[in-house]
Ligand code: BYC
């Protein structure tokens with residue numbers, strides 16, 4: 002009996018009903034979480050039925066359960082990828098030893114810090130996106146926003162589960178702290194830069210889910226290699242949900258591009274209420290650079306320590322031959338007295354950059370796809386045919402790591418302050434750009450209708466048509 006009650010409140014595959022101490026800790030945390038959700042979660046629509054998928058098990062076919070639910074009734078569950086027998090640590094100084102199922106004492110602080118940093122991003126993103134429901138371009142998009150929001154809420158649960166089950170009293174304090182910090186609050190900000198940046202409009206949102214959630218993908222992959230097996234198993238399951246977040250971003254931008262190309266054929270994009278490619282490029286420059294910062298410094302002793310301890314590996318660690326990495330070097334362009342010089346960095350200390358390389362490659366793939374949409378649109382105007390999107394150089398607009406505090410143009414060329422000041426409004430959204438995008442943001446909440454600045458999706462969610470009642474407004 003009691004098992005069903007627990008599964009009802011907190012669906013899980015961690016035998017919650019058999020662990021009274023953990024159950025008590027989570028049940029104490031739950032009302033605080035709901036208070037947080039109501040205070041700074043999605044503004045409005047909380048009483049509306051939203052067509053959401055809920056994770057109810059970890060079976061590959063059966064985990065996503067679709068139905069209309071009110072967001073506060075969403076069942077935030079705790080799911081870990083099933084344990085593998087005889088699993089061994091796959092990299093670092095402890096390679097080949099059995100994975101840890103308890104926190105190794107000497108790495109307790111490091112591990113807690115990684116989990117808290119990961120956990121902090123999840124509620125932060127919900128806070129950042131809280132007002133967007135009021136300007137959704139369609140019911141389909143409104144539903145996707147809320148899907149992302151409830152799943153980021155579940156990702157917070159996932160990290161809180163780890164803190165409360167494995168880190169005792171300080172874990173419980175950290176779990177409380179995750180509900181106390183606030184995105185953008187000068188006194189108690191979220192931990193990482195991009196998660197304090199305002200997400201004011203849907204262009205921000207699509208670029209955030211494209212670029213910032215994609216940092217999540219790579220960080221989660223790296224953590225899914227962890228020798229601390231509960232972390233590996235938790236993050237592995239989170240990745241199944243993450244795919245949809247990135248889909249929302251990547252296809253969202255593609256739909257804007259498609260609509261913009263249509264408008265190019267009939268005249269000036271802005272005069273027709275669209276988002277022109279140069280505007281999109283500025284927002285892309287902003288969110289790509291902010292998201293690159295999330296990988297940390299290019300040269301990082303923290304990253305080397307995480308790797309050595311077997312806590313955080315590389316993207317798909319199995320693809321590499323050498324999992325100890327005691328000798329390799331990584332070629333890097335660094336700044337030496339303000340000059341760019343090529344240098345070899347011990348590979349272990351370059352792990353953040355190695356992960357960023359995988360990330361940038363994936364981002365480039367998406368940009369190529371958007372450009373194929375432009376090319377395939379046959380947009381006739383002379384300007385239209387020549388416009389393409391591109392990733393700025395990784396030195397551009399960085400606020401973490403070796404390039405922070407220095408100025409570079411989108412090609413990576415060093416600049417002096419006056420050059421930057423003269424051109425920055427051509428590279429990043431200016432106040433006037435933000436104001437223009439703001440004028441386009443009106444809610445379209447009629448079934449089958451869509452805002453003027455974006456094309457409808459090629460298909461709906463879970464086999465439903467675009468004009469499905471995704472949110473009963
Ligand atoms: N902002 O050695 P360094 C997601 C700090 S996204 C502010 O360069 P390290 C999601 C750093 O903490 C994935 N501070 O960096 C997406 C350190 O501070 P201390 C989130 C920063 O430690 C969308 C100092 O600078 N997951 O899931 O190697 C929606 C020098 O550190 C930043 C993770 O991040 C920054 N951007 O690496 C929802 C995984 N970058 O020691 C969710 C867990 C660095 O001087 N985190 N600093 O006080 C980690 O693995 C690492 O902490 C980081 C940084 C990769 C973030």
Ligand code: FE
Nearest residue numbers: 123153156217
């Ligand atoms: Fe997440």
Ligand code: FE
Nearest residue numbers: 214217243246
């Ligand atoms: Fe996400």
